[in-house]
Amino acid sequence: MTYTEQLNAFYKMVSDECVQGVSLDCVIFGFHDTRLKVLLLRWKGTHEWCLPGGFIYKTESVDVAAERVLRERTGLDQLFLQQFHLFGDAVRYNREDTWQRQKMPMPFESRGWPERTLSIGYYAVVDQTKVMPTADFMTDECRWWEVSDLPSLLYDHRHIVEVALQTLRLQLSWQPIGLNLMPEKFTIPELQRLYEAVLGRSLDARNFHKKIMGLHILTRLDERRTGKAHKSPYLYQFDRENYKKALISGNLSFV
The missing domain is CATH 1.10.10.10 (Winged helix-like DNA-binding domain superfamily/Winged helix DNA-binding domain)
Structure with missing residues (x-):
């Protein structure tokens, strides 16, 4: 199956089986060599990066969907996972420009999705040494980046990371962050x-x-x-x- 055929099959699956107009973005924090890091995916055939994310099946809860995304990217279950923000600006990013940066092999309109998508933000804290970063068919690479040295990010994902980091700092005194990162x-x-x-x-x-x-x-x-x-x-x-x-x-x- 070609990449274009895979994309068409994926878009049809999302249209048929997933909740429309809502997505998930997961900021997965790890700590290693004295550095706080975030797990990112590199879009296929590009130098553009994005957060792990996905859609919510009609048959699953939002939390279960987030756990599934986390498991697919890290290979781990039962991790500390916290919903922290709903990203719902009327215009979150330039959609056509993003489509071009992704070098998608089809017109933007062919996707057939709603004009507006809300994103539910989750953050996770993990022992980085236990993670097996895993890419998918849309991406070429999944790896850790230092929070202080992020690459070019697609969509509004830089803003999502910033809000997640602010939340992490605020919740450091009453969530089990140290326990899960060390x-x-x-x-x-x-x-x-x-x-x-x-x-x-x-x-x-x-x-x-x-x-x-x-x-x-x-x-x-x-x-x-x-x-x-x-x-x-x-x-x-x-x-x-x-x-x-x-x-x-x-x-x-x-x-």
Whole structure:
């Protein structure tokens, strides 16, 4: 089947089986090498990138649709996923210009979709080391990009990433973001670098250590991070019960 034939089959499926005029866009955050990153797709035959997204089948809920999109792109199930915004401006982007940037092998009008589409934004936070980025037939590549160094994005996806990042920062003190972004075992400096990456600013190491340890949300393990030039630091893991209590009370704020 040619690419054009695949597209025609896809558009027919969306028209027949999906809710019209509504789509999903997922901002999938990962953390690795002290950097906060976002998972993006590169459109087929172009240098243009976009967020993972999709449509809602008539037989599924919005949340189930978002979980499906996340699973298709990461290979993971049961991740922290949060609906954060409805993007519904009358004109969200230049549609014909976007169509040309995508180098679609058919006229814009042939798609046969509504003139206006609302997008429900979700964000997910994942342990990046567990993700297997997966492209689809419309894209050539699926990979991580640093939030501070995003490529050219299609549609209004740059704005969607910006709103998702603002939401992530606001919810850092009462959603299990650290628990989902960090590996199972980590050092306190590594945890501090996560908070700094999300907040976009430096934190005082002594104050951070004092606050984190005072919350009793970490359990020190009888293991150390080896291979460091200086003294090998202890490894920690989250005490899930105390972590949950700290989130409920909002004590994880570093504003």
